[in-house]
Structures are given as structure tokens and as C-alpha cells.
Amino acid sequence: MRNRSVTVIFGSLVLWGLIIYFLISDQPVDREQETTRISTQISKLERRIKQEIALNQELFASISEVKQRKRKIIVNTYTDEKQGRNTNRIDEDKLLLKKEKKYVDNNINNNDVQQLQIEPVYSSETSYNVPIKGKLPNGSPIIAVLVFSCNRITVQRCLDQLIKYRPNVEQFPIIVSEDCQHRQTADVIARYGNQIMHIQVQPDQSDIEVPPKEKKFKGYFKIARHYGWALNHVFFQLRYDTVIIVEDDLDIAPDFFEYFLGTYPLLVSDNSLWCVSAWNDNGKAGLVDENAADVLYRTDFFPGLGWMLTRQLWAELSPKWPKSYWDDWIRQPEQRRNRACIRPEISRTRTFGKTGVSNGMFYERHLKYIKLNTEFVHFTRMNLTYLLKDNYDINFVNEVYQSTVVSFSELKSGKVMAPGAVRIPYYSRQAYKNTAKQFGLMDDFRSGVPRTGYRGVVTFFYKGRRVHLAPSANWNGYDTTWS
Known part of the structure; x- marks a missing residue:
């Protein structure tokens, strides 16, 4: 120094x-x-x-x-x-303290890191007020919104919506982390001045060595590197306690911020939760109850696409952060550790990025049909304690396994006479995939977990009725060989 x-x-x-x-x-x-x-x-x-x-x-x-x-x-x-x-909590704090101290020490002692961080601090000469504390004077949490961008000038569409719907500038600071050194994208972001904080270029822009068989997937390696650097920066240098991750190709719902504010107390109080996501993987029009915008679920499947995490979780994940395919890595049992996420009946995000590193995988069949919520739900005024594990599991299991068993053909033809939710059993990987395809659900598994699944159960809406695609009642865990 x-x-x-x-x-x-x-x-x-x-x-x-x-x-x-x-x-x-x-x-x-x-x-x-x-x-x-x-x-x-x-x-x-x-x-x-x-x-x-x-x-x-x-x-x-x-x-x-x-x-x-x-x-x-x-x-x-x-x-x-x-x-x-x-x-236990003391041990967690000690580990977090050790991680944060190591990060600060590295920034003090490593001249190369310092040099990289000096050049692109903010996009405007007007300094951005970075709160050091994790709460506002009234006790409400400060939740940073971290937007990942690369080479899409349509990041403007995402930023316009975030700024439009943001209820409080101090409570929801927007930080844009830019990769790729794409001049046109940087120019678009710079126009927002001090409405956002612009980390103009993540420092490491060197080429990445990848295994020969994975050369066409090099983009996934760069994304993982960008995520790791940006999350370290926001949590350990800018000192935010909670972050919502948004990518540059997402639309958001009008109650996007209200959704995360309402679910924040659950995330920080229930150790069996590790994220809150705004996304429903099976949230296509026709598979969701459009009159149930206020309904939320627990899911064992990590959804991503607009999700909230805490500094404690990042301190756990960052030392072992992968070189590529971070989203599938985070779904592995070693990372998930039987923890769940909160997800909505109707998505609070929708992707408009047809082209990208994934080359539009799933977009034409699923993603472009995701319904984005339009009804503003006041989640902060609701009692959401039903989502706490001890409350949720008992009610969920009872609802699923006390429901009427039906077949797809009966449901499709409208011959089911019993009222209320129904259940379609599955006992093998292939049986699940066959039924999922019939309904138009996403049928893939990640580390043995089906999309939106909780205790193996995938819940959706079909022809005015709640449907549970469920394993046997004595289900005893996910089989990773199903992936």
C-alpha cells in the first residue's frame, strides 16, 4: 500500500x-x-x-x-x-471470519490484484454510496442485486426493469459485473451513471485451458470464473450480507423485489433453506394456477434464474467453487446437503436470451412459454411460516399421499370425479420421464433430482386441478444414477 x-x-x-x-x-x-x-x-x-x-x-x-x-x-x-x-453458530461465524480476513489480506498484499481493481471502479464520476452495514436504519435488510453481463446490449432491458420496479435505492443497490470486454455492452451500462454500480471488467480476461473434449463448452468455464470473482467481490470486499443474482437476459415481475423481501426472513431463519429463487422450471402457461400468484413451494432442485443467497452460504461454497458448469455442480449432494430452495407457483423472472452459451437448449420447447407474473402480491404482509421445514413437510406429505390416484388418460379425458388434488405415481426413471413428457413438463434430472421436485414429488397444475407426480410413500431419497 x-x-x-x-x-x-x-x-x-x-x-x-x-x-x-x-x-x-x-x-x-x-x-x-x-x-x-x-x-x-x-x-x-x-x-x-x-x-x-x-x-x-x-x-x-x-x-x-x-x-x-x-x-x-x-x-x-x-x-x-x-x-x-x-x-454451531459460533463455529460458522469463525469460518466466515477466517474467509473474509483471508480475502482482505490478499487484497492488501497482492499488488497485482490491487492494480486490477483500481482501474475500473465505477462507471460514473459520481461516487456510489456503498452501505457497510447489512440493514437500513429501520431494521430492514439491505439486499444487493448483482447483474451478470457479458456481450448483450439487451442488458438495458433487464436494467430498465430493475430500476423501474426497485422500491428503494438504498435497500436494493444494483451492481453490474461485466465480463467479455464488449465495448458496446459497456457503453450501454455506463449510461446508467450512479443509478447502478458498474464493475466494468472482471480482472482475469486470460484464455482458459479446457480439456480437448470440452473446447466447445469453453463459455461455461468463463461463466464460472466470472461468478466466482464477482461474488467474492460483492460479499467480501463490498461487504453485502445478502445478494440477488440476476443475469442480463431476464425480465422481472412487478413484485420481484417484494417477493425477495417477503421470503428473506425464511432464508435467514431456516437452516434447511439455502436459496430463494424467482423461477419455476415448469412454470409454463397451462401448467400453473394463474389464480395462485401468492402460492410458494419448497424444492430440492436448485432453480437459479434470479435467486437470493447469503454471505454465509458463499463463504461455504467459494473455497471449492468449480472451474465450469457451476449450476450443475451446485446441485450435487455434496453442495446441496439436503437443503431446499423456495420457488413460486408463477415465475417472477422470464428469460429472453434465446442465444447464448447453451445455444438455446430448452428455449423453444420450454423456456419461451414460461409465464411471468403480472399480479402484485404483498408477500411482506403475508404469514409465510408454512414454508418452514417443520411446518411444510407434514402438510405436504399429507396432501400428496391422501390425494386420489389417477392415470394420465383419466385426467386428460376429464373422467376424474373426485374433487381436489390428484396423484400420478411413478416408480422408475423412465416412468417419470414418460409421464412428464405427456404433460409437457421438463423431464430431465440433475444429481437425481427432477426439476421443481421436493421429496421426489413434482407438483403442477393441469386443467384446473393440482397434480402431484409422486414416487411411493416410502420414498427414501434421490438416486443420482437417474441423471
């Missing part, structure tokens, strides 16, 4: 020396042109010095906060041990 300050001072002296030289020099020089050039260099240097000061202040603040957290944990450890309380 001291070496960087010396460099800045030396640069200043050199520039002022040049100015004096040209003022006293007898050589024929276009003084107006030279003065303009020097003024430009001085302006750049001033901006850089301001960035240096801001970065140093941020690092010192991080160090101070880490020390305070350490002292607090020591006190809490003594108190809890004295009173014989459970110390």
Missing part, C-alpha cells in the same frame, strides 16, 4: 515537472495542444488518486470490521460456553 502511494506522488512530480519544462522551454511547441494534453493527464491522475484513497479507506474499514467481529466472536464464545449453549 505504501509503495502505491509513493508511485502516485512520483507520478504527480513527473507531471508537474513536464508542465514547468514546457513553460520555460524555448523550443517551438504547440502550447495550446500540449496544455490540453497535460490537463487531460492531470485529470486522469486526480481520478486515480481519488480511487486509491477510496479503495484504501474501504480496505481499512474491512480490516476494522474484521477485528470488531473477531472481538465479538471471542466474547460470544466465552458467554455461550459458560452458559452451555449450542456452539
